[in-house]
Amino acid sequence: MLAINLTLYSASAVLVWNWVHFLLCLYRKSKFEGRRLLLESLAGLLLLSLFLILPGFLTDHQPLTSRAEIFGLYSWSILAVFLLLTRFNSLKSMGSLVLPVALLFLSLSFYQLSADSFSTQSEVTKNTPFWIHIFFIVVAYGSFTVTFLMAVGYLRSEHQLRAKSVDGFFFMLPSLEDLDGALQQSIWIGLGSLLSGILLAFLSGSLKGTLGTFWFLDPNVLGAIFTGVIYGTILFIRRRALFTNRRIAYLAISGFVFIGILFLSMNFLTQMHHFM
Amino acid sequence: MKLQATGLNHKTAPVDVREKLAFDREEIHPVLRQLDRAELIKEAVLLSTCNRTELYFLPGNKLQNPIDAVEVLCEFKDVPVEEIDPYLYEHDDLRAVEHCFEVAGSLNSMVIGETEILGQVKTAYDIAREGGFCGKFLHQLFQESFRIAKRIRNETHIHRLPTSVGSCAVALASQIFGDLSGHSALVVGGGDMSKQCLDHLTDEGISSVKVANRTLDKAEELAEKYDGSAHPLDDLEDLFDETDVLISSTGSEEPIIHRSHLEKAFAERGTKPIFIIDIAVPRDVDEDVRTHDNVYLYDIDSLEELGQQNLEYRKQAMDQAMEIVQEGVQQYEEWIKTQDMGPLIKELKQDVYQLVEKELREHFDKQQTSLNKSDLQLVAHRITNKLLDDPVNVIKEKAIEEETDSLSTVREMFDLESGLG
Numbered sequence: 001m002l003a004i005n006l007t008l009y010s011a012s013a014v015l016v017w018n019w020v021h022f023l024l025c026l027y028r029k030s031k032f033e034g035r036r037l038l039l040e041s042l043a044g045l046l047l048l049s050l051f052l053i054l055p056g057f058l059t060d061h062q063p064l065t066s067r068a069e070i071f072g073l074y075s076w077s078i079l080a081v082f083l084l085l086t087r088f089n090s091l092k093s094m095g096s097l098v099l100p101v102a103l104l105f106l107s108l109s110f111y112q113l114s115a116d117s118f119s120t121q122s123e124v125t126k127n128t129p130f131w132i133h134i135f136f137i138v139v140a141y142g143s144f145t146v147t148f149l150m151a152v153g154y155l156r157s158e159h160q161l162r163a164k165s166v167d168g169f170f171f172m173l174p175s176l177e178d179l180d181g182a183l184q185q186s187i188w189i190g191l192g193s194l195l196s197g198i199l200l201a202f203l204s205g206s207l208k209g210t211l212g213t214f215w216f217l218d219p220n221v222l223g224a225i226f227t228g229v230i231y232g233t234i235l236f237i238r239r240r241a242l243f244t245n246r247r248i249a250y251l252a253i254s255g256f257v258f259i260g261i262l263f264l265s266m267n268f269l270t271q272m273h274h275f276m
Numbered sequence: 277m278k279l280q281a282t283g284l285n286h287k288t289a290p291v292d293v294r295e296k297l298a299f300d301r302e303e304i305h306p307v308l309r310q311l312d313r314a315e316l317i318k319e320a321v322l323l324s325t326c327n328r329t330e331l332y333f334l335p336g337n338k339l340q341n342p343i344d345a346v347e348v349l350c351e352f353k354d355v356p357v358e359e360i361d362p363y364l365y366e367h368d369d370l371r372a373v374e375h376c377f378e379v380a381g382s383l384n385s386m387v388i389g390e391t392e393i394l395g396q397v398k399t400a401y402d403i404a405r406e407g408g409f410c411g412k413f414l415h416q417l418f419q420e421s422f423r424i425a426k427r428i429r430n431e432t433h434i435h436r437l438p439t440s441v442g443s444c445a446v447a448l449a450s451q452i453f454g455d456l457s458g459h460s461a462l463v464v465g466g467g468d469m470s471k472q473c474l475d476h477l478t479d480e481g482i483s484s485v486k487v488a489n490r491t492l493d494k495a496e497e498l499a500e501k502y503d504g505s506a507h508p509l510d511d512l513e514d515l516f517d518e519t520d521v522l523i524s525s526t527g528s529e530e531p532i533i534h535r536s537h538l539e540k541a542f543a544e545r546g547t548k549p550i551f552i553i554d555i556a557v558p559r560d561v562d563e564d565v566r567t568h569d570n571v572y573l574y575d576i577d578s579l580e581e582l583g584q585q586n587l588e589y590r591k592q593a594m595d596q597a598m599e600i601v602q603e604g605v606q607q608y609e610e611w612i613k614t615q616d617m618g619p620l621i622k623e624l625k626q627d628v629y630q631l632v633e634k635e636l637r638e639h640f641d642k643q644q645t646s647l648n649k650s651d652l653q654l655v656a657h658r659i660t661n662k663l664l665d666d667p668v669n670v671i672k673e674k675a676i677e678e679e680t681d682s683l684s685t686v687r688e689m690f691d692l693e694s695g696l697g
Contacts, residue, residue, distance in 0.1 A: 089454075090454060090455075157451065161448070161451065161452070161572055162572065164574070164578050164581075164582070166448075166451075166582060166585075167585075167589075170451065171437065171447060171451065173451070174454070175450060175451050175452060175453060175454035176451065176452050176453075176549065177452065177453050177454045178454045180547075238547065241546035241547045243547075244547055244569035244570055245547045245549070245569075245570070246569055247569070248547075
């Protein structure tokens with residue numbers, strides 16, 4: 001338990017410093033130390049990965065089945081998707097926006113961490129590749145969170161450009177093209193993960209047997225499908241150029257808010273297939 | 277050490293005076309050699325650009341006044357020194373050091389934060405070094421100035437914010453499109469400002485340039501310069517769908533680019549935006565274009581306003597940059613103080629070595645020992661070095677802290693004559 005906790009504390013410390021470093025670069029408007037910041041984020045990600053992997057090795061606990069781990073995984077997926085996107089887009093200072101969100105969920109992981117966190121074991125989680133399904137679903141929502149953040153960054157930058165009120169910070173934001181590219185790519189990653197998670201749930205055995213009901217009566221399953229439809233529609237609109245990029249960004253933000261409400265209501269309003 | 281800096285620049289002298297004392301690369305070695313032969317300099321670096329001519333030097337034995345060195349420069353360029361004298365400035369010691377750092381860090385430039393000056397300072401230093409005119413003091417000074425310039429560049433935003441119309445246009449284009457390679461520009465009309473914008477865009481890697489003009493010959497002339505293609509103005513509507521950056525600068529009295537032109541282009545372009553720079557007065561681009569969601573339209577006033585705003589930001593960054601300069605001056609000062617201790621330390625070591633040699637000689641004369649002489653010498657020298665390590669470090673520390681009483685004590689202790697001048 002101590003080793004597992006230590007990895008979480010270390011990951012948090014590294015990521016908090018990483019965020020402070022981002023903010024210092026912005027405040028001093030100095031040269032963006034992109035490479036160094038990226039390495040710090042990677043170090044935090046690796047430590048967080050250890051936190052997620054170690055319970056499986058050190059205990060009999062089925063991975064990713066406690067709330068502490070789920071929040072940790074959510075934080076991990078936000079960071080991992082963001083770092084993946086930096087390979088294809090120059091995202092400069094966006095880490096200053098992404099990291100606090102990742103840290104928020106990491107703090108929830110802290111809050112949920114207890115002596116029982118790694119002893120939970122249910123019949124449901126024992127018999128199926130449950131944690132793989134959880135992994136993909138959480139990564140999907142992590143991706144959509146990154147989509148939301150890219151959309152926010154896009155709108156801020158776009159607004160300044162249009163209003164001609166550019167300041168020193170404006171030139172530290174990524175270009176509109178990079179933000180738009182990252183927005184699309186994160187939706188693709190999210191949709192791919194969501195589909196994989198849903199398929200794995202179906203393929204891993206009788207869902208009725210696992211959940212005690214038919215899948216089409218399960219709010220979380222329906223919610224996941226609905227989420228896929230929302231983001232799939234956004235991609236379709238983008239591809240067909242039915243909306244401008246600015247409207248697509250608004251749509252992405254609205255979609256995220258909607259699925260957030262959906263997710264919370266499903267977990268608070270029903271006892272079925274929830275983890276909150 | 278008494279470093280001097282003297283010269284003239286854009287702040288003190290008009291261009292017709294500055295150009296009289298401007299030196300080509302090939303002239304620098306001969307003039308420095310003259311200064312050296314006249315024993316007016318021990319070390320020197322001559323920096324000559326379109327905006328300044330400055331001489332950084334350590335005075336030689338025969339220099340009584342910095343103007344003596346300037347006289348040699350004037351004589352070389354066949355200019356009466358009286359014509360130059362009213363525009364000269366002189367700095368010495370730490371003020372000369374500070375001035376050198378300010379110049380290298382582009383804090384003294386016509387456009388604060390411009391990037392050319394550092395390269396020019398490096399070239400001046402290289403030329404002096406190749407001619408053997410750079411000793412350890414100027415070597416350290418200029419190496420430190422490069423480090424300070426790099427710190428200013430990295431730690432402040434003094435260089436980063438664009439101030440000219442062309443650089444503002446490119447900065448905005450980069451904020452829309454990111455990497456400009458793979459994107460295309462269309463120039464409608466011509467004119468100096470268009471060329472300035474196009475120069476900056478091509479410097480940043482824009483891959484395709486098209487020029488449209490009422491007169492095809494003029495379009496071809498401009499297009500050839502940028503390895504682009506020329507088109508008549510009648511083809512304008514067909515060019516928009518492949519244009520990412522549009523620079524318009526015609527002499528038309530009425531707008532020539534309307535929203536309807538762009539609607540057709542966007543049917544092909546999808547959601548890809550267009551950045552329009554309307555430099556013309558009266559404007560070439562109709563106001564209704566501005567309302568299109570995929571168009572970012574900037575006119576000449578907006579770009580100039582942005583440039584002015586950024587210039588204000590650069591000036592604010594000056595305070596931060598000056599702090600870095602002051603840190604550099606302090607470090608250079610500390611380094612000089614340790615160098616002044618060089619002769620003292622050298623003399624101390626020589627005295628001790630002589631003492632040891634003498635003792636060993638007397639020993640071997642008396643004892644007639646069969647022990648290996650070179651081994652004993654080696655051991656003795658090692659002991660000497662170890663004995664002197666701590667005192668030498670203390671001497672350096674006291675020099676930095678300016679504890680002259682302690683240093684006097686050391687001199688007295690070892691009956692040494694050299695020390696602070």
